[in-house]
Amino acid sequence: xxxxxxxxxxxxxxxxxxxxxxxxxxxxxxxxxxxxxxxxxxxxxxxxxxxxxxxxxxxxxxxxxxxxxxxxxxxxxxxxxxxxxxxxxxxxxxxxxxxxxxxxxxxxxxxxxxxxxxxxxxxxxxxxxxxxxxxxxxxxxxxxxxxxxxxxxxxxxxxxxxxxxxxxxxxxxxxxxxxxxxxxxxxxxxxxxxxxxxxxxxxxxxxxxxxxxxxxxxxxxxxxxxxxxxxxxxxxxxxxxxxxxxxxxxxxxxxxxxxxxxxxxxxxxxxxxxxxxxxxxxxxxxxxxxxxxxxxxxxxxxxxxxxxxxxxxxxxxxxxxxxxxxxxxxxxxxxxxxxxxxxxxxxxxxxxxxxxxxxxxxxxxxxxxxxxxxxxxxxxxxxxxxxxxxxxxxxxxxxxxxxxxxxxxxxxxxxxxxxxxxxxxxxxxxxxxxxxxxxxxxxxxxxxxxxxxxxxxxxxxxxxxxxxxxxxxxx
Numbered sequence: 001x002x003x004x005x006x007x008x009x010x011x012x013x014x015x016x017x018x019x020x021x022x023x024x025x026x027x028x029x030x031x032x033x034x035x036x037x038x039x040x041x042x043x044x045x046x047x048x049x050x051x052x053x054x055x056x057x058x059x060x061x062x063x064x065x066x067x068x069x070x071x072x073x074x075x076x077x078x079x080x081x082x083x084x085x086x087x088x089x090x091x092x093x094x095x096x097x098x099x100x101x102x103x104x105x106x107x108x109x110x111x112x113x114x115x116x117x118x119x120x121x122x123x124x125x126x127x128x129x130x131x132x133x134x135x136x137x138x139x140x141x142x143x144x145x146x147x148x149x150x151x152x153x154x155x156x157x158x159x160x161x162x163x164x165x166x167x168x169x170x171x172x173x174x175x176x177x178x179x180x181x182x183x184x185x186x187x188x189x190x191x192x193x194x195x196x197x198x199x200x201x202x203x204x205x206x207x208x209x210x211x212x213x214x215x216x217x218x219x220x221x222x223x224x225x226x227x228x229x230x231x232x233x234x235x236x237x238x239x240x241x242x243x244x245x246x247x248x249x250x251x252x253x254x255x256x257x258x259x260x261x262x263x264x265x266x267x268x269x270x271x272x273x274x275x276x277x278x279x280x281x282x283x284x285x286x287x288x289x290x291x292x293x294x295x296x297x298x299x300x301x302x303x304x305x306x307x308x309x310x311x312x313x314x315x316x317x318x319x320x321x322x323x324x325x326x327x328x329x330x331x332x333x334x335x336x337x338x339x340x341x342x343x344x345x346x347x348x349x350x351x352x353x354x355x356x357x358x359x360x361x362x363x364x365x366x367x368x369x370x371x372x373x374x375x376x377x378x379x380x381x382x383x384x385x386x387x388x389x390x391x392x393x394x395x396x397x398x399x400x401x402x403x404x405x406x407x408x409x410x411x412x413x414x415x416x417x418x419x420x421x422x423x424x425x426x427x428x429x430x431x432x433x434x435x436x437x438x439x440x441x442x443x444x445x446x447x448x449x450x451x452x453x454x455x456x457x458x459x460x461x462x463x464x465x466x467x468x469x470x471x472x473x474x475x
Contacts (some may be wrong), residue, residue, distance in 0.1 A: 001036065001463070002125070003038075003127050003131055004151070005133070006137045008041065008042060008091075008109065009041065013041070014041070017069050017091060018079065018241070018374070019134060020132060022241055026242075026448060027246055028448070029287065029448035031448075032452075033449070033453065040078065040112065040113055042080075043070065043084050044085065045084075049456070050075075050377060051119060057070065058122040060122075062102065062108060062112065066080070068080075070123070078112050079289075083101070083105045091136075103170040103194075104170075104173060104175050106164065110132070110194070111139070113299055113381055114139075116130070116145065117130040117144050117306055118146050118147030119150075127151045130151045130457070137196065138155070140202045141197065141198050142176065142185065142197040143153055154202060154459070154462070155206070158207075158215070159373050160221070162195075163194065163225070164195055164350045165195075168187075168192055169412035181203050184200060190379075195225070196225060196228065204237070204461075206237050208239065208373045209395030210237075210239075211238065212371075212372075214372065217233060218228050221294055226340055237454075239286055239451050240397070240398050241374040242379075242447050243380060245383070245448075248383055248384075249269075253360065255356035256273035257273075258387075260360075262438070265435060265439075266469070268360065268361075271361035272289055272361045273285070273361075274361060275289065277469055278347060279347070280341070288317045288363045288425050290317055290318065290319050292321050292358075293321075294357070294367070296410075297326055297329070299370055300323075300368075301326075301367075301368030301370055302323070302325070304413065309340075311320070311418045312421055320345050320362060321333055321342065321344075321345070322354055322355055364387055365387070366421070369393060373395060374395030374399075377392055378390055379417065379446040382406065383442060389407045389408075389417070389420045389424050390409075391412050393412075396408070401440075404437065404441075405440050407420050407424045408420070
């Protein structure tokens, strides 16, 4: 089986969130099972620096842009200095503003993915499946539909809230025909939607947890695309992400103060003390420590933590928060820490070492996301015996067993969060029961081998000659 994995980011070369981790881990897991999977991503400066041996394998002239295709091991890199070699991140400038030519930047990525999946490919290596990830690759299934003897197209939605919607004037520069710019295609309320195109034209659609696959078929979480997704429910499946079980292993983690495992849980307390000292919290093993690592956005429910903090700290408990995001949330959290010295600590920024120490040192991990396609930290937390308190949504429902490996609450409200924390801490005070839950959580299997097998089965079902035009629906 040969598959091209098209993505706008891939750790450790470039990463803004969970997609970067998935783009590294899933292809690697498929290769470990004997599949030939190559990753296609843009030639950002960091990517080229991280792949110094990349060699040119093709020169391309597509969408009015000259570019080169480079190859380095299992990677294909789309090298176009004018589009990708810039300061800032994959999608935004250093000021946090979207690049105005993102449609061209990711339209080209999609076009090249489709080229490599069709008869006109300049390469001898031909994929049987082109696996497209999130809106930056959403036009690849659209372009693939125009190719003869094309590869099958899989569209994976990592977060439906980000859709790549742009002005309709981009239709011509992206060489999209009138047939594709329709209500059955890329047109979305008079504008051009990359993700809608991918959902309409892909042969199969996946998302990153079974529950999220159900939720996006409903109006509250369908982000305006629930009708299309319901129409394509016969081609939709939810496959929960895995995690890197080598990087996130408390028995081997070099980033924590004291390594430990399910049989040596008494050693975990050394990490709690180290975390308290590092963050200036009162060193007290008898006070429960609540931790969270997340983007400071409404989706992640960081405002619910801030609203419940006064009640939680009065239990008493301590709070350790790491992350970055919207300025109003950063300001509110800093003010919270200022009002509660020694009890609440907030670090604004990204710190990989500290994120590991919070997972190891906290007693309880908070994940009150309003919606969560999959989530990773709840799986890290269970692996570290740091039981999660999470909103019952998306991948959190699929990966946390309420009352067995963590605690779920039904409504995304600060009072519900506080109530679930109180329920968790009632168990925390019962040392024997808490240890039993920790061991159950640490025994869970969250690696990538299982998800990779599910994707491989999906690929196998798709390997057959493909017709041109939009994929059929079951509507």
